Amino acid sequence: MIPNIIYYEEESLNYTLGKSLYEKYKSAEWVKIENHNNIPELRSNPNCEFARMKQNLVIGIRKTHKYVPNSKTSDFLVPYTSSGCSAMCLYCYLVCNYNKCSYLRLFVNREQMLGKLIKSSNHSSTELTFEIGSNSDLVLENTITGNLEWTIENFGKNERGYITLPTKFDMVDSLLNLEHKGRTIIRMSVNPQEIIKKVEFGTSSLINRVKALNSLKEAGYKIGILVAPVILLENWEALYKELFNILADTLSQKVKNEVFFEVIFMTYSYVHRMINAEAFPNAIDLYNKDIMTGRGRGKYCYNSITRDKGEELLRFEITKHFPKNKIMYVV
Numbered sequence: 001m002i003p004n005i006i007y008y009e010e011e012s013l014n015y016t017l018g019k020s021l022y023e024k025y026k027s028a029e030w031v032k033i034e035n036h037n038n039i040p041e042l043r044s045n046p047n048c049e050f051a052r053m054k055q056n057l058v059i060g061i062r063k064t065h066k067y068v069p070n071s072k073t074s075d076f077l078v079p080y081t082s083s084g085c086s087a088m089c090l091y092c093y094l095v096c097n098y099n100k101c102s103y104l105r106l107f108v109n110r111e112q113m114l115g116k117l118i119k120s121s122n123h124s125s126t127e128l129t130f131e132i133g134s135n136s137d138l139v140l141e142n143t144i145t146g147n148l149e150w151t152i153e154n155f156g157k158n159e160r161g162y163i164t165l166p167t168k169f170d171m172v173d174s175l176l177n178l179e180h181k182g183r184t185i186i187r188m189s190v191n192p193q194e195i196i197k198k199v200e201f202g203t204s205s206l207i208n209r210v211k212a213l214n215s216l217k218e219a220g221y222k223i224g225i226l227v228a229p230v231i232l233l234e235n236w237e238a239l240y241k242e243l244f245n246i247l248a249d250t251l252s253q254k255v256k257n258e259v260f261f262e263v264i265f266m267t268y269s270y271v272h273r274m275i276n277a278e279a280f281p282n283a284i285d286l287y288n289k290d291i292m293t294g295r296g297r298g299k300y301c302y303n304s305i306t307r308d309k310g311e312e313l314l315r316f317e318i319t320k321h322f323p324k325n326k327i328m329y330v331v
């Protein structure tokens with residue numbers, strides 16, 4: 001990604017990462033800001049500017065370091081080196097938090113964040129798992145910062161606890177030769193290729209995600225598959241059956257021996273609808289009042305009859321193709 005404009009907090013240039021980003025993008029337009037949380041000229045942009053704003057980078061210092069307990073595939077959600085993303089999935093959960101300002105923000109105080117992570121890991125009597133990718137896609141972020149390579153090796157050296165992250169990207173080559181010490185779990189998010197094409201703008205293709213997962217397993221990483229978010233388009237049954245046929249045909253035996261599944265149904269919202277209608281007028285509308293609950297300005301989920309049907313099919317397909325693999329949860 002070559003950013004259009006880089007908004008930066010002045011102090012961020014005193015950090016090693018801030019300095020190297022400055023060198024890397026010297027020729028870009030740099031605009032000084034007071035606070036990465038509030039950039040008035042971006043906030044006041046209309047929704048139709050959403051995609052253009054995603055071409056910008058924001059560089060700052062993370063000040064909030066509060067861990068949130070979690071009970072899915074980690075013990076804590078950890079605010080880490082970035083929030084937001086330069087891809088443009090129509091349902092992106094970050095839009096719920098950041099609205100149209102869900103562009104990529106990089107935080108340069110990574111030594112402080114990793115230090116806390118290692119300390120928290122060492123202070124626990126049990127081995128904890130920390131979800132470090134709940135605010136961003138760290139594989140994508142890594143192509144700009146190298147943060148994931150740095151984190152995997154340095155967390156691995158401590159040899160206690162685990163870090164985990166989900167991704168929709170295939171740029172994993174630089175991760176394959178790292179000394180990860182089996183301390184990093186990478187979960188690949190998958191969807192039928194038709195959904196990736198129509199909904200997950202700017203992300204890697206299904207087949208490239210599968211190849212990346214096979215490579216990660218070959219390199220000794222712990223791995224998972226997130227079927228997420230499940231989107232019930234008109235022909236969803238055929239699409240998801242086909243997805244599992246492809247996974248069964250293309251995942252390596254090593255992946256099949258170990259992989260676990262998570263399944264998450266899509267949550268959509270009024271905010272998504274408003275932004276998408278103006279930013280992507282030709283895209284499909286993910287809102288379907290006939291099968292979704294929630295009205296007005298809130299969040300929308302599939303109604304229980306539809307969702308149950310979806311869950312039944314997904315559990316059936318996973319069990320059929322991957323009978324020995326665990327489904328961690330379906331939500």
Ligand code: SF4
Nearest residue numbers: 085087088089092137
């Ligand atoms: Fe959001 Fe993930 Fe898509 Fe990025 S890749 S836009 S973080 S859902």
